[in-house]
Amino acid sequence: MQEPQTALDLTVNGTRHTGRDVPGDMSLVHFLHEDLGLTGTKIGCSIGECRACTVAVRPHPGAALVTRQSCMTSMRHVRGWDVVTVEGLATGDTLHPVQEAFLERDAFQCGYCAPGFAMAGRVAVEHAAGERDERGVEALVDAVLGPHVCRCTGYNRYREAIIAVASAATDERPAEPAPEPSPMPETRPPARTVTARLSAEESDALGYTPLFDDPTLELVRLLRDGAEIEHSLLVQYLYAAFSVEVPRYTRLAGWPSHRYGGRPLHLMGVAIEEMTHLDIVNGLLVALGSAPHLGRQQFPYEKDIYPFDFVLEPLSLKSLAKYVYVEASPEAVDPDRPHTPEDRAFIERLYEVLGAGAQPRPNQVGSLYRKVGRVLALLEKREPDRLDYPTWQARLDVLREEGESEHFALFRALFEGTHPALLGAHRVWDPESPDHPVIRLHHATGLPPSGEPVRDETVPALRHLANLHYWAVCMLLDQSYRRGGQFHSAARRHMTGPLRSLGTALAHLGEGVPFDAFVAGYAPGRDERENLLLSRSMVSQTAIAQERYARHLPPDYAHTCAWETLWELSLLE
Amino acid sequence: MADTPPDARRQKITGAKVFASDYRPRDLADEGWPADCAHALLLRSSHVDRPYLRLDLDLLPADLRPDKLVRAQDLTSPPYRNQISAESVQALLPEGEVADYLGQPVAIALYGDFVRFRRAAQELREDAGPLVYGPPQATGPTPTTAQELEEWTHLRATGARRQAHFLLDTTVPQGYSHWSRGRVTFDGTSFVRDNQPDPEADELFRALAAEPTDPTETQLVTTTFTQQTDPAFLEPESGLGWLDRTTGALHLLLGTQSPHGDVPDLRRLLGAGNPAVSSIRLTTTDSGGGFGGRDKSPFAFYLALAAVFSPGPVRLAYDRREQFQGGLKRHGSAVRSLVRTGPDGRLRSMRSFIVLRGGVEANLNGAVLGLAALHATGPYRVPRASVHGIVLERAIPAVGSMRGFGIPQVAFNLETALDRLAVLRLGMDPIAFRLANVLRPHTGPGDGDVDLAGTPLRFHVANAEICAAALAHPLWRTRNDPRRADGTLYGVGFACCMEAFGTSQDSVYSAVHLTDDGRVEVWGQNVDMGQGARRSLEQAARELLGAPVDVRLGVVGPFEKFEKQVDDLGEHRLAGIKLSHGASSASKTAFFHVHVLRETCRALLRLRLVPAARTLLGLPTLAEDVLLAAWRDGAFRLPDHAPVSLAALVAELRRTGAATYAVAHGYFCNGWSSATFRVDGVAHAMDIDALGFATSPEGQVLLPEYQGPLRPPPGEGPGKATVPRSLYAAAGHLVGVEVSPRQGTIRVVDAVTFLDAGDPLLPSVIEGQVEGGLAMGISHTLFEELPEEAGAGPFVNFDRYRMPRYADVTAIRRETVLVPLPPGGVLAGGGPVLRHKGIGEATMTTVSPAIANAVAHALGHTDDRCWPAATPIRVADLPLPAGRP
Structure with a gap:
């Protein structure tokens, strides 16, 4: 596992920290604690659920102040952020009105959750100035604080304290100038004229014949292919993770202990890594001036890159064989190369399971990114000032490396039954074996027949709601890629919260998450503003649907998720 | 608020270091700690049906292998005793053995730097890790x-x-x-x-x-x-440890509810004759919640072991998943x-x-x-x-x-049973039925009831008053009024309890120090975990001494020394008065600790400040009661005399070498112990059984003589068994719920807490306990459910273990009804007049049955199945009326 360092550029309580590298996988709260020695921000759950770790963030100058969970935010995602922690809330010895109100009303008991409430309160107060009346203020405060957890109190004193301060703030318009429109994450490319023809030398360097002479156009083509594949893999792995029988094989599924970053050790880990791959690919697309791409490859794949049909299926020996094959480096599964006896036996077994469909070693996903790397090098030659090329090449390396070594190793261990999660189990891939770790999920679409309502029964209701969250995630990601990662935490919240809960509940009923593609795509609007409005409509629809089908929902379904996202989206109007 | 906010509260909202998890060794440099910090991680067994064979570190990526491991084989006996309880549960599982329980630690992995520790922790928390097991052994079915x-x-x-x-x-x-x-x-x-x-x-x-x-x-x-x-206190257990190899002192900093019990327990683990560890010095911090989950928690054992084997200071901090896996x-x-x-x-x-x-x-x-x-x-x-x-x-x-x-x-069980019995079998109003059957305390000779143990109810308990108040409450009287027909079902339920507080043999220490600048330092044994212990003690001391008060809690050391001194007198053993050290709970401060603190303050006032005042006023024969009557706002204020302030009095005490520090012990077992102390030739009767004075907290404590024997409380009945409990607080809840068959939800919309708390020492603290008890009760009744795999791995977090969020409970219409305490106070003539009860626990006990009874009412009381028989209550388990959508 590569853990690239990331260049530090972060402002905390007015002090800018820059000029050195920090581990990219370190969470913001650990950086605050261990590096800066600021321990006022608390850790309650480490997965963004309890909100004890809430800090106030302006992601870039002029952006609206928002809450962020510092426990689930990696340092590689905070570049340029201006963060306020509880240590920076007071001005000298003068407490912030929210702090004063907490003391006056005895809002907290043990006080461990208080910094998180104070920072959320600070954010709510800032936005309260835009509310017209008391009810608007209350709704705002409830939306911002809604997901917070306190174990000691009944929350009402926090609520009253913050509403009192926020109401006072509505009378005082902020002195700050109106937020400026957010700048693009990277500078726009210079105006281009006629495309230069590819020279023979350049063609040799590429090692293949590109479809387009313009490296930008070629990159957009390749990266959109890549995005579709990463997205498809993400969904397939997620589906497979939900098919694993829990609690016995919890460590194989990995969904109860998911995390971000680190070597993938289970199916959820691989799925999450595919999401970070999707981020890299889309990040590069946006840097090139292209739109992000959240579409998914339709059937069948371009065979030269991905030789199998896209199928949502429970985990099986056959599906594992495909995953091994797709993630392998060309050498690892090439029967014509020398191998150890163990590797040879593995390769033979692999082709035996794959059957007639698989040709020995066609092109594969890793080679796609090798191409991207070479076209990027070509672009660098032609337009050396356009991008931060070393950074993008390094990211492409990570992407390739993670697939070909780590994913491959994981899937091979599963295929061969040697993964530690399978220890002690026998004939694991024999569906008749008592140790078989898979629930046979039934897969069906979540779309009702046209013109008919979604049936008010548990399975159709959960399928429908799962689709809505999935579509909301895709739309949020699309918006996020265009806005410097602004909605990443929201997208993740929907995935690890409601979508995880629904997937588990469906699997419990022997059903899979439908993951239907949204016919309109994920940026169907005419322009940015329309896309944002449509994204908001999608999230609103999840809120409507979760109320409509409330009695079917599992007990761990997070109702506050959609409301919080709606609030975040409202800040952009 | 008239008083300035006490420091600790301000610190908690400005990000100062307060909790154990806030500290790093570099913050303790003043106490001699080196700045470097190692990090410890527990490796736990996931199986109880197969032997654990060994650790295979090759299963970990090379850069994530620990710098040092502590395993069972490192705990050679003697001096170590590889056990975490009085029974045969091993602290670290030896190789070749089947784990005593799911999640039993097999090793402590130590890492010298944070980033490697973090990465290893993530990996180990998720993977099967480097543990190698033998084949599974056949086990029988587990009974339900x-x-x-x-x-x-x-x-x-x-x-x-x-x-x-x-x-x-x-x-x-x-x-x-x-x-x-x-x-x-x-x-x-x-x-x-x-x-x-x-x-x-x-x-x-x-x-x-x-x-x-x-x-x-x-x-x-x-x-x-x-x-x-799970107690689900928001701060996962965390602590620092450092074995100072030059002195052999093991320093520990952690948030625990049982500091006094932890030290001897750790001593047993590490071995009395362990040459490496000559002493254990435990510093207790405020806890981010406790609720009982930090009382004799196994966490302290692992922190101590990590510290003893780490080359320098070490931090052990559970994350939430480990807390769910390994916490009480x-x-x-x-x-x-x-x-x-x-x-x-x-x-x-x-x-x-x-x-x-x-x-x-x-x-x-x-x-x-x-x-x-x-x-x-x-x-x-x-x-x-x-x-x-x-x-x-x-x-x-x-x-x-x-x-x-x-x-x-x-x-x-009982409160849903009685509700059902009254409504379905007897056709009675369920609160009237309760009122007709409640226990009533003694009010004079020959009357009054006994509790289940047969102990006469000598002390006040307001069972009848609470039922009567609930019966008359508008929420109850209007429960059957027509409501808007929006498809939701509304019901109101009641439940009550009488809940013992204290442990039946409560041994309590307190110490007070008067400082040169006229401030009061209170030293307490108990800890603050959100229940308001600090502020309650502050308030009690300020009321008596009228000066600014600083409270230090979780103090370990001085009380143990005092105990030894007192024990050496032999009087307490003779009288059957226990000198042990109890743990902290939410129900112990107001009655127990406040009483002994007040007696300590009074001892200083009467035995030290009054004599000093006589000197300063030049009135050597002025009567004690005249002076005590003149003590207001931290000064003796006699007509025609300039006020004599606490600072002046302390200066006078210093000048004469008299004590400014007092420490005391009280014992409650069906009554307080008492004793008469002879000081300067005058007898002083007090409701404590040991008292000591010193010129400073570090100074030699001198014990005044007793006049006559100690007077132990009447702790036994004719059967010669210790009374199980005798102090009770009554409580009850009226709860209104909305059951929505359409949405599948049960929502608490109204809640009235009836509470027999006595006089609130701090109204806001009582209200806090009421609000928090209600929220936790709702959480247990309608939310929390621990997945079955919780112990087997780090699998549970707040995403799956749902508790009410802010958004789930802020809309409740809530009210508190405090039942007044009669003039005789809590002990109703059976001891000193004390006016506060311990209610931190009673505030949540009846929430669950009240919700269940409200659900039954909402469902129309049609048959037995209307009363939920299990928590968490889920709509899917309820017999909803026919015609649901």
């Missing part, structure tokens, strides 16, 4: 809780360590009870008392077990289940009650069988069970009773005390 309960109703059980039995018969003179006969146990065939078979108990048990023969009698059988829950839990329960009433609606007898599902080790199983059993008949006058409880210890992580201490489990 329902099966266990069924067996226990025949007093059959397996895997049991702890039992509790109460047999009561008040229908005949000199009837049977714990009070009159003593403690009874069961040997598998018959009841045993004083190591002799007890045929009287056998006979009573059989008589109550016989089928009812009186046709006018009504019998109701109720079986209920409550789930295991509340006992799940199965309870069956059989209640009989006569045609007059009076209770005639009750039988109750209680199964608590415990974890691997004893922890506080016995204490929790004892309290559950004692409360099985609730606040009701039951002429004949037979109550039998057992804790079944299973190979799951330790289950210990948690807010309510076993009482919420039995209250859920």
Whole structure:
């Protein structure tokens, strides 16, 4: 596992920290604690659920102040952020009105959750100035604080304290100038004229014949292919993770202990890594001036890159064989190369399971990114000032490396039954074996027949709601890629919260998450503003649907998720 | 607010270092700690059906292998004793053995730097890790809780360590009870008392077990289940340790509810003769919540081991998943009650069988069970009773005390049973039915009831007042009024309890130091975990001494030294007064600690400040009561004299070499101990049993002479057994719920808490306990559910273990009704006039049954199934009316 360092550029309580590298996988709260020695921000759950770790963030100058969970935010995602922690809330010895109100009303008991409430309160107060009346203020405060957890109190004193301060703030318009429109994450490319023809030398360097002479156009083509594949893999792995029988094989599924970053050790880990791959690919697309791409490859794949049909299926020996094959480096599964006896036996077994469909070693996903790397090098030659090329090449390396070594190793261990999660189990891939770790999920679409309502029964209701969250995630990601990662935490919240809960509940009923593609795509609007409005409509629809089908929902379904996202989206109007 | 906010609260909202998890070694440089910090990680076993063979570090990426490991083989005996409890549960599982319980640690991995530790922790928390196991061994099926309960109703059980039995018969003179006969146990065939078979108990048990023969009698059988829950305090357990190899002092900093118990426990683990560890110095911090989950927690053992084997300071900090996996839990329960009433609606007898599902080790199983059993008949006058409880210890992580201490489990059964009995069988108003049956305390000679143990209710308890207040409350009176027809079902339910506070043998220390600048330092044994201990003590000391007060809590050391000094006198052993050190709970500050603190303050005032004032005023013969009457706002204020301030008095005490520091001990067991101290030739009677003075907290403590013998409290009845409990606070909840069949939701919309708290020392603290108790009660009733795989790995977090968020409970219409305390105070003439009760736990006990009864009302009380029989209550389990959408 590569853990690239990331260049530090972060402002905390007015002090800018820059000029050195920090581990990219370190969470913001650990950086605050261990590096800066600021321990006022608390850790309650480490997965963004309890909100004890809430800090106030302006992601870039002029952006609206928002809450962020510092426990689930990696340092590689905070570049340029201006963060306020509880240590920076007071001005000298003068407490912030929210702090004063907490003391006056005895809002907290043990006080461990208080910094998180104070920072959320600070954010709510800032936005309260835009509310017209008391009810608007209350709704705002409830939306911002809604997901917070306190174990000691009944929350009402926090609520009253913050509403009192926020109401006072509505009378005082902020002195700050109106937020400026957010700048693009990277500078726009210079105006281009006629495309230069590819020279023979350049063609040799590429090692293949590109479809387009313009490296930008070629990159957009390749990266959109890549995005579709990463997205498809993400969904397939997620589906497979939900098919694993829990609690016995919890460590194989990995969904109860998911995390971000680190070597993938289970199916959820691989799925999450595919999401970070999707981020890299889309990040590069946006840097090139292209739109992000959240579409998914339709059937069948371009065979030269991905030789199998896209199928949502429970985990099986056959599906594992495909995953091994797709993630392998060309050498690892090439029967014509020398191998150890163990590797040879593995390769033979692999082709035996794959059957007639698989040709020995066609092109594969890793080679796609090798191409991207070479076209990027070509672009660098032609337009050396356009991008931060070393950074993008390094990211492409990570992407390739993670697939070909780590994913491959994981899937091979599963295929061969040697993964530690399978220890002690026998004939694991024999569906008749008592140790078989898979629930046979039934897969069906979540779309009702046209013109008919979604049936008010548990399975159709959960399928429908799962689709809505999935579509909301895709739309949020699309918006996020265009806005410097602004909605990443929201997208993740929907995935690890409601979508995880629904997937588990469906699997419990022997059903899979439908993951239907949204016919309109994920940026169907005419322009940015329309896309944002449509994204908001999608999230609103999840809120409507979760109320409509409330009695079917599992007990761990997070109702506050959609409301919080709606609030975040409202800040952009 | 008139007073300036105390420092600790301000620190908590400005990000200062307050909690154990805030500290790093570099913050303790003033105390000599080196700045470097190693990080410890526990490697735990995931199986109890196969042997753990060894660690294979090659299974980890090279850069994530620990710098050092502590394993069972490192704990050579002597000096080490590889055990974390009095019984045979090993701290670290040796190679080749099957784990004692799911999640048992096999090793402590130490890392020298944070980033590597973090990455390894992520990896290890997620992967099977480097543990290698042997093949699985065949294990039998695990009985369900329902099966266990069924067996226990025949007093059959397996895997049991702890039992509790109460047999009561008040229908005949000199009837049977714990009070009159003593403690009874069961040997598998018959009841045993004083190591002799007890045929009287056998006979009573059989008589109550016989089928009812009186046709006018009504019998109701109720079986209920409550789930295991996690305390879920928001700060996961965390601490720092450092073994100073130059002095052999083991320094520990952690947030614990039981600092005084932890130190001797750690000493047993590390070995009394361990040459590496000459002393253990525990610093306690405020805790981010406790609720019982930090009382004798195994965490301290691992922190100490990590510190002893680490080359320098080390930090052990659980993350939430580890906390769920390894932290103490509340006992799940199965309870069956059989209640009989006569045609007059009076209770005639009750039988109750209680199964608590415990974890691997004893922890506080016995204490929790004892309290559950004692409360099985609730606040009701039951002429004949037979109550039998057992804790079944299973190979799951330790289950210990948690807010309510076993009482919420039995209250859920009894209070839903009585509701159903009143409504469906007797056709009575369920609160009126309760009111007719509640226990009433003694008000004069010869009257008053006894509790289940037969202990006369000498002290105040407001059972009747609470039922009467609820009966008259508008929420109850309007419960059947027509409501808007929006498809939701509305119901109101009531439940009440009388809940013991204290431990029945409460040994309490307090110390007060007057500083040169006229401030007061209070030293307490207890800790603040959000229950308001610090502010309550502050307030109590300020009321008496009228000066600014600083409170230091969780103090370990001075009290132990004082104990030894007092114990050496031999008087306390003779009198049967215990000098041990108790743990902190939410119900102990207001009554116990505040009393001993006040006595300590009074001792300083009367025995030190009054004499100094006489000197400064030049009035050497001025009467004590005149001076005491003139003590206001931190000064003696006599007419025609300039005020004599505390600072001036301290200066005078300093000048004469007199004490400015006092330490005291009090003991409560069915009453306070008391003693008369002879100071400067004058006798002073006080409701404490040991007192000491010194010129500074570090100075030599001098004990004044006793005049006459110590006066121990009347801790035993005629049966010569210690009274189980005698102090009770009553509480009740009226709860309004909306059940939405359409949405599948149950929402609490109204809640009235009735509370017998006495006079609030700090109204805001009481209200805080009321609000928090309600929220936690709602959480246990409608939200929390621990996935079955919790112990096997780091699999549970707040995403799956749902608790109410802000958005879930802020819309409740809430009210508190405090029942006034009569002039006689809590002890009703049986001791000093004290006016505060411990209510931190009673505030949540009745929430669950009140919600269940409200649900039954919402469903129309149509049949028995309307009363939920298990928590968490889920709409899917309810018999919703026909015609639901």
